[in-house]
Amino acid sequence: MPVNVLGFQTHRDDFAIDFDRAKLQERIAAMRDTEVDDFAFAEKHAIATAPTSTWSLAKARNEVRNDELWQAKFIPVAYRPFDDRWAFYSEAIVDRPRRELIDHVTGKDNLCLGIGRAGKSVNERTWSLQTISHAPMDANIYRRGGVNIFPLWLYPRESGDLLDTAPREKTANLSPEFAAALTQAVGTTPSPEDTLAYIYTILYAPSYRARYADFLKRDFPRVPLTGNRELFERLVNIGRELIALHTMQTTLPRITGFPVAGSNEVVKVRFAASAGSKHGRVWINDAQYFDGVPQAAWDVHIGGYRVAEKWLKDRKGRQLGYDDLTHYQSVIAALARTLELQADIDAAIEAAGGWPLS
Numbered sequence: 407m408p409v410n411v412l413g414f415q416t417h418r419d420d421f422a423i424d425f426d427r428a429k430l431q432e433r434i435a436a437m438r439d440t441e442v443d444d445f446a447f448a449e450k451h452a453i454a455t456a457p458t459s460t461w462s463l464a465k466a467r468n469e470v471r472n473d474e475l476w477q478a479k480f481i482p483v484a485y486r487p488f489d490d491r492w493a494f495y496s497e498a499i500v501d502r503p504r505r506e507l508i509d510h511v512t513g514k515d516n517l518c519l520g521i522g523r524a525g526k527s528v529n530e531r532t533w534s535l536q537t538i539s540h541a542p543m544d545a546n547i548y549r550r551g552g553v554n555i556f557p558l559w560l561y562p563r564e565s566g567d568l569l570d571t572a573p574r575e576k577t578a579n580l581s582p583e584f585a586a587a588l589t590q591a592v593g594t595t596p597s598p599e600d601t602l603a604y605i606y607t608i609l610y611a612p613s614y615r616a617r618y619a620d621f622l623k624r625d626f627p628r629v630p631l632t633g634n635r636e637l638f639e640r641l642v643n644i645g646r647e648l649i650a651l652h653t654m655q656t657t658l659p660r661i662t663g664f665p666v667a668g669s670n671e672v673v674k675v676r677f678a679a680s681a682g683s684k685h686g687r688v689w690i691n692d693a694q695y696f697d698g699v700p701q702a703a704w705d706v707h708i709g710g711y712r713v714a715e716k717w718l719k720d721r722k723g724r725q726l727g728y729d730d731l732t733h734y735q736s737v738i739a740a741l742a743r744t745l746e747l748q749a750d751i752d753a754a755i756e757a758a759g760g761w762p763l764s
Contacts, residue, residue, distance in 0.1 A: 409556075412545055413504070414503050421433065424491060430480060510560055521535060521554050536609050608641065613761065630762060660735045661742060663697045673722070675719050703742040714738060
């Protein structure tokens with residue numbers, strides 16, 4: 407996937423990103439208010455007034471005031487694993503929005519594979535530096551080391567030049583050499599979506615992560631090909647399900663409960679295993695908890711984070727609303743199903759002869 411770029415950086419996340427779209431819109435609308443001077447605005451929102459080499463509040467406010475399309479720039483972004491938030495994705499506010507993301511992802515129908523280049527930066531026992539999203543990814547979506555974003559589709563640039571012969575339709579971000587090698591291996595030309603699903607499945611295989619653990623500490627993962635058509639199709643089907651789960655396009659029935667009414671405020675997050683069970687409770691305060699949480703799902707790590715813990719810890723001091731509660735339970739169900747699918751991946755590969763793929 408030759409076109410790739412580091413995740414975006416705002417350098418002012420507390421201002422440019424929010425859980426709540428309406429609150430973010432209110433901040434940006436206030437930024438456009440000519441009745442509020444820069445010093446008062448900066449004090450209210452804890453923003454420095456002194457210009458830096460890359461940013462000036464006065465200049466940014468002027469740019470936002472003059473932007474007739476400013477209301478279209480509130481978009482969801484992949485901030486942390488399974489944790490999308492709202493961002494004002496404007497070059498006036500985001501220091502490094504990344505041109506590739508503006509051209510091919512924001513406002514587009516796309517899928518982005520997020521890969522950490524060097525596993526040693528996170529230094530976990532098992533490599534897990536991959537995620538997927540329809541939205542731009544924050545540079546710090548993983549605990550350390552950053553993320554490279556590989557969009558599946560490349561969209562044509564807009565041009566008024568009648569002599570411009572660039573393609574007007576989106577094209578797959580797959581190198582011709584790789585696409586040709588995959589076609590030769592499986593005896594057919596897979597769609598770009600199936601190709602991405604295959605790649606995603608391979609990288610989620612526990613046996614792949616174990617076999618190539620040393621290499622994954624140092625560089626981008628390499629994708630082995632299989633000439634086994636049946637295995638390929640099986641792995642593609644698993645990958646499609648994984649992608650749908652991880653982008654929350656598919657939500658599974660809940661396997662957990664939230665039985666106690668209360669403030670719903672996240673105070674202190676902890677997991678307590680139930681005696682003689684593989685399940686437990688995830689407490690958010692002294693009185694309230696999610697029950698029936700599989701220990702294995704609680705322990706799933708992506709990019710150096712225990713996903714089920716990180717999502718809640720990032721909301722410390724907040725009161726969880728209905729959408730938050732249902733989203734969290736959907737995440738737990740998705741993590742549990744992911745573990746089942748990982749077992750299926752290894753079983754399919756083993757049944758086909760194991761590694762290296764043939």
